[in-house]
Amino acid sequence: MRRLRRAAIRLLAALMALAVLVGASASFAQIPPEQQQVQEKLEGQRAIVDGVEAALGRDGLRSSDLDDLRTRLDPVRADLTAGIAALDPVLTNLNHRVKEIGPKPAEDAPAESASITAERDALTARAAEVDAVLKQARLLKVRADQLSDRITSRRRALFTDQLLARSYSVLDPSLWLAAAAAVPVELRGINYLLGDWAAYANARMQPIGQIAIAFASLVIVGLIFLARSVLARPIQRAELGVDGAPISRLRACSLSALVAVLRLAAAPLAATAVLALLNSFDLLPPRVNEITQGLLLAIVIVAVGVGLLDGALAPREPRRRVVPLSDEIAGLIFRYASIGLWVLAGAVTLGAFHRALVVPVPLSVATSATMSLCLVLVGSHSMRALNALSGDGDNDTSDAKGGETRSAAPPAAAGAGAGEAPSTSVLNWIKFPFWVLNLTILGALIIGYVSFAGFLSSRALIAVVMAGTLYLVVALINTLFIDALATGPRARHAAKLIGIRPASLELLAVLTAGLLKAVAIIGIVILTVGTFGTSTSDLADIASRITLGFTIGNSTVAIADILSALLFLVVGIVIARAIQRWFAVAILPKTAFDQGLQNSIATIIGYIGSITVIAMAMGQLGLNLENIALVAGALSVGIGFGLQSIVSNFVSGLILLAERPIRVGDTIAVKGEEGYVRRISVRATEIETFDRAAVLIPNSDLITGMVKNFTHANTTGRVIVAVNVAYDADADEVRDILIGCACDHPQVLRSPPPRVFLMAFGDSYLKFELRCVVANVDYALTVKSDLHFAVLDRLKAAKIGIPYTPWSIYRGGRIGEEPAAEDEAG
Numbered sequence: 080m081r082r083l084r085r086a087a088i089r090l091l092a093a094l095m096a097l098a099v100l101v102g103a104s105a106s107f108a109q110i111p112p113e114q115q116q117v118q119e120k121l122e123g124q125r126a127i128v129d130g131v132e133a134a135l136g137r138d139g140l141r142s143s144d145l146d147d148l149r150t151r152l153d154p155v156r157a158d159l160t161a162g163i164a165a166l167d168p169v170l171t172n173l174n175h176r177v178k179e180i181g182p183k184p185a186e187d188a189p190a191e192s193a194s195i196t197a198e199r200d201a202l203t204a205r206a207a208e209v210d211a212v213l214k215q216a217r218l219l220k221v222r223a224d225q226l227s228d229r230i231t232s233r234r235r236a237l238f239t240d241q242l243l244a245r246s247y248s249v250l251d252p253s254l255w256l257a258a259a260a261a262v263p264v265e266l267r268g269i270n271y272l273l274g275d276w277a278a279y280a281n282a283r284m285q286p287i288g289q290i291a292i293a294f295a296s297l298v299i300v301g302l303i304f305l306a307r308s309v310l311a312r313p314i315q316r317a318e319l320g321v322d323g324a325p326i327s328r329l330r331a332c333s334l335s336a337l338v339a340v341l342r343l344a345a346a347p348l349a350a351t352a353v354l355a356l357l358n359s360f361d362l363l364p365p366r367v368n369e370i371t372q373g374l375l376l377a378i379v380i381v382a383v384g385v386g387l388l389d390g391a392l393a394p395r396e397p398r399r400r401v402v403p404l405s406d407e408i409a410g411l412i413f414r415y416a417s418i419g420l421w422v423l424a425g426a427v428t429l430g431a432f433h434r435a436l437v438v439p440v441p442l443s444v445a446t447s448a449t450m451s452l453c454l455v456l457v458g459s460h461s462m463r464a465l466n467a468l469s470g471d472g473d474n475d476t477s478d479a480k481g482g483e484t485r486s487a488a489p490p491a492a493a494g495a496g497a498g499e500a501p502s503t504s505v506l507n508w509i510k511f512p513f514w515v516l517n518l519t520i521l522g523a524l525i526i527g528y529v530s531f532a533g534f535l536s537s538r539a540l541i542a543v544v545m546a547g548t549l550y551l552v553v554a555l556i557n558t559l560f561i562d563a564l565a566t567g568p569r570a571r572h573a574a575k576l577i578g579i580r581p582a583s584l585e586l587l588a589v590l591t592a593g594l595l596k597a598v599a600i601i602g603i604v605i606l607t608v609g610t611f612g613t614s615t616s617d618l619a620d621i622a623s624r625i626t627l628g629f630t631i632g633n634s635t636v637a638i639a640d641i642l643s644a645l646l647f648l649v650v651g652i653v654i655a656r657a658i659q660r661w662f663a664v665a666i667l668p669k670t671a672f673d674q675g676l677q678n679s680i681a682t683i684i685g686y687i688g689s690i691t692v693i694a695m696a697m698g699q700l701g702l703n704l705e706n707i708a709l710v711a712g713a714l715s716v717g718i719g720f721g722l723q724s725i726v727s728n729f730v731s732g733l734i735l736l737a738e739r740p741i742r743v744g745d746t747i748a749v750k751g752e753e754g755y756v757r758r759i760s761v762r763a764t765e766i767e768t769f770d771r772a773a774v775l776i777p778n779s780d781l782i783t784g785m786v787k788n789f790t791h792a793n794t795t796g797r798v799i800v801a802v803n804v805a806y807d808a809d810a811d812e813v814r815d816i817l818i819g820c821a822c823d824h825p826q827v828l829r830s831p832p833p834r835v836f837l838m839a840f841g842d843s844y845l846k847f848e849l850r851c852v853v854a855n856v857d858y859a860l861t862v863k864s865d866l867h868f869a870v871l872d873r874l875k876a877a878k879i880g881i882p883y884t885p886w887s888i889y890r891g892g893r894i895g896e897e898p899a900a901e902d903e904a905g
Contacts, residue, residue, distance in 0.1 A: 114169065114209050117162040117216055124155045128223050135229055142237055149230050152223055159220040166213045173206040242530050246444045249452070249524040258445035261438055268436040272366060279364045289362070296356060300349045307345040314338060329558040331399040335551055338399075339390025346382035350375050366435045373431020377424035384420040384544045388413050391547030401554040402547060407468050412543075415461035419454055419540045426450035426533075447533040448524055454536040455517050462513055542607050549603045553596055560592040586669035593661065648696040655688030724779070728762045731778035735759055741781060741788060746856060748787040749776055789856045795828065796856030800866050803844035805880045810837065810845065812877060817849040820869040826862045828852045844882045 131152050134140075140148075180199045184191050247254035280289055314337055326334075354371055357363050363371060393400035394413040402409065426446060433443045516539055523532035564584070663681035735741055741764065745756045754768035763775045789796055804813055814835040821833035833851035840846075849870075853862045874881065 114166060114212055117166060117212055120158060120162065121212070121215060121219065124158060125219055127151055127155050128219060128226065131226055132222070135226060135233070140233065140237075142234060145230050145234050145237070149227065152226055152230070156220065156223045156227065159216055159223060163213065163216050163220060166209055166216070170206060170209045170213055173202055173209060177202045177206060242534055243528065244530055245527045246529050247441065247448075248527045249448050249529075254441050254445060254448075257439065257441035261442040265432065265436055265438045265442065268438070269432070272436065276364060276367050279367075280362045283361055288360075292356065292360060292362065296353045299352045299356065303345055303349040303352070307341050311338070311341055314341075326398055328401070328554070329563050332401050332551065332555040332558050334399045335390045335393060335401055336555055338393075338396075339386050339548075339551070341386070342389050343383040343386025347375070347379045350378045369435045370431045373428055373434075376431075377427045380424045380427060381420050384541075385417050387544055387548045387551075388416055391551040402550050405468075408465065411461065411464050411468065412547075415457055415464075416540070416543055419457050420544075422450055422453045422457065423537055423540060444529050448529050451520055451524060451529070451532040451536040454540060455520055458513065458539070459517060462510065466510075538607065545603050545607045549599065552599045552603075556592050556595050556599065560588045560595070564588045582669050586666065589665045589669065593665075644696045648692060651692030651696065652689060655685065655692055658688060659685035724777075727779045728777050731782040734782055735764070735778055740791065741786065745791060746789040748789070749784065750780060752776070794855045794857070795852050796859050797850060797852050798827075798859050798863050798866070800849040800863060800870065801838075802847045802849065802870060802874075803841065803881060804847065804874070805882050806843070806845060808845065808879045810847075813845075813847055813874075813879065816873045816877060816879075817847060817870060820866055820873060821849060821851045823869070824862060824865055826853045826855065826858055828854055 131148050134144075134148055177199060180195060180202070183196075183199070284292070314334055354363075354375065358368070391402055392404065392409040392413045394406070394410040397406055397409075400409060404412070426449075429446045430443070432438075433446065516535065520532045520535050523529070523535070659681055662684055667681060741747060741756055741759070743756050743759060746754070747756060747766070749766075752766060752768060752774050754766045754772075754774065756764060757767045757773070758765040759778075763777050764781060766774045766776060768774055800817070802813070802817065817835045818833050821827045822829070827833060828851070831852055833849060836848045836850065838846045838848050849866065851866075853859055
């Protein structure tokens with residue numbers, strides 16, 4: 080009975096273990112949803128990336144074509160990034176679980192439970208599957224990022240070529256004669272276009288329906304502007320204040336921002352709604368739709384520009400004006416800037432008509448030149464008027480009798496938002512770059528660079544608008560975070576509500592305001608420089624194309640490098656001092672540090688900033704910073720021996736970058752690792768091995784150790800193929816076979832020619848070596864394998880035997896049995 084009970088217990092335990100194993104296998108067989116989603120999308124994403132890469136290889140791509148390629152590629156990059164982010168935690172979790180289980184026990188250790196073994200194996204298999212999918216996604220993401228960089232480079236090159244294209248000079252009479260002759264052609268084209276539009280619309284809708292659509296468009300426009308008027312009434316009442324009392328700066332900034340938003344949003348919103356209505360009924364043919372896009376851009380230019388200027392300058396509501404200007408100067412800037420915006424919008428509209436109707440080139444050039452000339456005239460007239468209002472120089476009149484000097488400028492407005500007129504020094508500081516810019520534009524128009532002149536004139540106008548916008552945004556940030564939250568009467572209540580000290584709240588508000596102002600400045604600069612399809616990189620590319628220089632000995636010094644280094648040094652020192660002062664005045668006093676520690680921190684920050692800027696400026700000039708690194712290495716000895724290796728790697732990195740014994744893309748072998756050099760930094764060099772693993776080698780090992788560089792001088796490399804043949808073989812025939820195999824391979828160079836050497840007389844064979852040079856050492860292993868196959872096939876065809884050494888084998892505990900006869904080499 081006891082035996083039966085023990086057998087039943089053992090059987091029950093075995094069944095329970097089997098159930099555990101089956102349950103674990105079933106649970107691990109399920110694929111994680113993240114892995115399944117990434118796997119399902121990979122093939123489609125790879126097809127999109129392949130298509131974009133193939134399309135990018137074609138010549139003659141336009142800017143719109145590159146935009147289409149980027150539109151196809153960006154969603155793939157976003158999906159891959161999301162998929163990688165989703166799989167990373169899954170793989171980390173699986174590896175962590177495998178690590179918690181521990182490694183397999185040793186052979187002499189007690190056996191572990193079968194369920195633990197099954198769980199480890201299942202987790203390891205799942206981790207391997209997830210890792211494989213993750214590597215594929217990362218590799219495809221790298222390809223997509225590289226294609227995106229190629230698209231950006233193509234766009235920059237295309238824009239630069241268009242910008243620096245030379246056409247007609249404005250002094251060339253043939254330009255204006257050809258443009259005048261093309262005007263009737265364009266008018267006829269517009270007449271034909273209107274006729275085609277009418278026929279296109281009549282084919283899709285009855286006239287009564289078209290009238291209804293037109294009436295609906297008018298209703299939409301009216302409702303949008305009526306809504307703007309209704310929303311603007313509370314703002315107008317708030318501007319009046321109570322009994323003419325001044326309004327606070329926070330309220331003035333808020334009202335100006337609301338006015339700017341209402342003014343800039345109404346017209347573009349109405350135009351977009353009308354175009355959407357017409358397109359929904361398919362009433363716009365393709366060419367008309369292209370023109371309407373140009374009209375929409377023109378509306379956006381005028382509406383956004385005038386709205387931002389109205390919000391910043393407030394020419395008709397001085398109580399909410401945040402820019403410290405008088406009523407006359409604010410009105411003058413607003414009036415002339417608005418005229419310039421209308422000129423720019425007109426040029427954009429005409430350009431849309433020119434592109435849609437494919438007018439002759441002289442008419443397009445004349446339109447761009449006319450826009451540039453008009454903007455130069457508007458800017459010059461505004462500068463003279465501003466000079467007259469400021470009471471500068473020649474505009475002062477003296478009383479002959481009393482000797483008193485009276486300024487021609489009227490007094491500044493005394494409103495809450497109005498300020499003093501700009502001083503003479505500020506105006507003089509603006510004058511010089513303004514006239515330099517105007518002369519540059521006129522010079523470009525005269526020598527035939529009309530596109531470049533249009534670029535400069537339009538950017539100057541946009542810079543004026545964005546300067547007022549930046550002032551409004553910075554003023555709003557200061558009043559909201561510093562005046563109201565940090566130092567205002569509600570600061571103590573806000574600190575108590577949040578649960579922190581008032582000094583901590585003030586410190587947090589100052590840091591937040593500084594961060595937001597930095598973001599605002601960067602955003603405004605990008606908007607100013609990056610309008611109309613370009614960016615700061617485009618401007619740098621333009622500057623690099625017109626770089627001038629002179630040679631001293633064997634060194635070439637570029638004037639542009641010197642000017643850029645000086646400019647970088649001045650601007651960098653100013654920024655470093657500003658950051659130091661900001662820390663000393665706004666940040667450190669809010670902390671609990673004593674005054675001596677605050678001064679030390681501020682001084683260290685100033686030194687670090689200045690040294691960094693000077694070093695970077697010297698680097699721009701091409702000066703060798705090796706001596707500075709050596710001084711740092713000497714100082715590191717006094718600071719501590721722990722810095723010696725860091726300084727050694729730093730100096731070695733400078734030597735690598737200066738002497739270039741190893742370059743990015745070289746194939747090297749160092750410390751048992753062999754692969755491609757992917758990146759050289761001042762501390763370490765990144766090598767990608769042939770199994771796609773990244774290895775970081777300290778730079779000191781590359782300088783002081785032995786490094787084999789396969790592609791330092793050239794990409795060629797030698798391949799050696801060793802062949803053993805029997806003594807009864809014809810040596811000349813073997814040599815001819817080996818040379819023929821080498822000559823038939825496309826990667827083997829003919830100069831130097833392949834050579835065959837009889838290296839040794841073995842016990843039962845003749846040892847030959849085929850030595851040849853391949854064009855690319857990266858394919859040396861492939862070429863060697865191909866030669867092995869070819870040599871083997873040809874030796875078999877020639878019935879030349881390759882001897883081998885027979886091995887004794889164990890059979891049933893006995894030694895000495897020979898291999899079978901059929902195993903011998905033929």
